[in-house]
Amino acid sequence: MYTLTYTIKQKMQKDTTSENLPLAEIAYRAIREEILNNQFKAGEQVLEKALVERFGISRTPVREACVRLEKEGLIEIKPRHGIRVKPISVEDMAEIYDILTALESEAARILAEKQLTEEDYKSLAAPTEAMEQALENDQLEAWAEADEAFHLALVNLTGNQRLKQVVLQFWGQAHRVRYFTLHLRPKPTGSTQDHIDLVNAIKAGNANLAAEIHRNHRIKGKHTLLNLLETYRFVQL
Amino acid sequence: MYTLTYTIKQKMQKDTTSENLPLAEIAYRAIREEILNNQFKAGEQVLEKALVERFGISRTPVREACVRLEKEGLIEIKPRHGIRVKPISVEDMAEIYDILTALESEAARILAEKQLTEEDYKSLAAPTEAMEQALENDQLEAWAEADEAFHLALVNLTGNQRLKQVVLQFWGQAHRVRYFTLHLRPKPTGSTQDHIDLVNAIKAGNANLAAEIHRNHRIKGKHTLLNLLETYRFVQL
DNA sequence: GTGTACGTTAATGTATACATTAATTTTTAG
DNA sequence: CTAAAAATTAATGTATACATTAACGTACAC
Structure with a gap:
């Protein structure tokens, strides 16, 4: 209660x-x-x-x-x-992930076409390093927090306030489910590399590649999560 | 008042x-x-x-x-x-268009990967035809309405309710500005063809192409609109 | 025992009353 | 006459009172 x-x-x-x-x-x-x-x-x-x-x-x-x-x-x-x-079903998570995929990939594209400062890159690199550290020490909560920080920095740097707000809104809806499954999923070892690749594509100014990398990153995440939900028969959370 | x-x-x-x-x-x-x-x-x-x-x-x-x-x-x-x-500035419109671009391209991608019924295709084809008709008769309001119907059908057919809601939300914010500029812009003759091409890509199941076509369609629209706003010195509407 | 009609309850939708305080006006000190 | 201080006003934030009605329980008919 x-x-x-x-x-x-x-x-x-x-x-x-x-x-x-x-x-x-x-x-x-x-x-x-x-x-x-x-x-x-x-x-x-x-x-x-x-x-x-x-x-x-x-x-x-x-x-x-x-x-x-x-x-x-x-x-x-x-x-x-x-x-x-509102409980979140597997279908709801699919909806949310599709939206986040679209918006964050767009963010990646926008950043690649934009001139970022050293400071800006730091706000992406710092969470990535924190993720790596957390993984080494098996601190999944810290990892999740750093991962959130990275994704937030991504949309934040676009300067598009509406984009940021919408991403935060759906992030809020999904938050619970992510934490539920945090300890059930395989160690997210690939994520760090995806983030590094993304930042490199952004640095290189390759908008299509950046969008593509992030899209694949999100699709992977979506599948991992949905499989997990089905494996554990979480109809809704 | x-x-x-x-x-x-x-x-x-x-x-x-x-x-x-x-x-x-x-x-x-x-x-x-x-x-x-x-x-x-x-x-x-x-x-x-x-x-x-x-x-x-x-x-x-x-x-x-x-x-x-x-x-x-x-x-x-x-x-x-x-x-x-809330007045809408040029920057606001840019923000809104970027979000709509991302979400609607995602919708196009989703539809290409989905099996649509004849009925579904009709809900895309009918507004496209209405657009063509309206253009021939110089009925810009009717054209805009049909164009809205097409874009709405696009997100509606994905079945993703959240996606639809967000698109409608931003559509609402942009609505006023679109109508303001409706009679100022060049005749939107290219739009109909873009929509036809999009539907064909969806039919062919080519997700990347569908997304790409719609992205370009939206980017074109964004530039037309932003140029118009700057030409007429509409700082905000 | 079962199902329907009636009466009661309780949760919310709406209206209103009250408290707080930013904004404005008035007063007054210099 | 100017500017600070005091008093007033008015708009909102919050509390409460009232009206409505769905939900529940009870009684009664069969």
Whole structure:
């Protein structure tokens, strides 16, 4: 059962960053965080009233938070049955991966056609090195984090804010599933090399090659994940 | 100045489709429609109070509608200054076109790898024919509508609901600008052929070619539009 | 025992009241 | 007359009250 470990007001005292934020924003972030962590689990339903009581705030900001989360694709609002964390099926993951493949390959293409600074390259190289390190030390969580950082840097460097936002949105939807399967999949030894190859193609200004490399990287990832989900009979998560 | 021609309640009586919809949903659709039509113009600010009075409903559903529209990228909520229709700059259009290019090319690729029915092909061929017809009769609005229908069919046939939703979202953001420039641009005579070529590539099952054709089609469209915006010094719309 | 009609409950959609504070106006000190 | 300070206003963020109705339970007919 979903329960919060602290109330909003406690959070507000502790957390200096949220001091001036509207309650709706705080509630939005708090609920979102718990969904991504899998503390508020897929398929689980919670009544508005329950959220209100746990947060110690009124229905209005809770409702606003829910509306935003629904638009973001993380929950469904089911009238009279509260909100429900949208479970992600194998088909959903396929949808998400196809979108990320398209958008990130486009990002790779854009970067290859753009003049990047040393700093920019560093923001790609650093996560790649972190991935390698993490793999050597068998730290899968750290690896996943560095991998996310790389992919985020990729879209970030394009300067296309909308592209970045959409990628983050779907990344959010997929996040849970990726962490579930993290310890079940074979060691992602190929990823580091793919990233290095991609950066080289970008450096060489070869847009088609960069896009192609990243497309294949993502397709590989998609297949690994979908196979895993089917092997373990995860119908939805 | 932005004024509604009818109140929500009048609309509810007329419009049987919205009979059971929540007021928040009705307000959302009404405001969205007026933004897309350019009745509620880019850069224009309206106070919540004004919307409440025009719609004859309370602040709560109006607010919910605004939150949704903000998430959708159509407006900004500016505390104490109401909501503001986000103007679209040349850079914004470039961002949007890059995303649509990536997603629709992916759609083309997916369709080429998929078995489509005769019905499916019809949903692509019909808008293409409509485009040709409209062009012959110099009906630019009809042409634009058919063109939209083609692009929508393209993503729709993939079966990827998320892909479709994202494309529609950005299409919504760009809609206004496309209509602005519709009568300023050279007759889009090449578009029909591009669409025919695309369908042929899909039929032939040539995924890379299909993606490539559509990518080039979109890039052409992007350049035409951006040049137009610069020629006419439309800094933002 | 089963199924239908009725009454009750409770969750949400909507309206409204209240609190907060940015923005504006007025006042006043120099 | 100028500029800082104080008072006022108004818009929003939040809380709460009210209305509606789906969902549930109970009673009754058969």
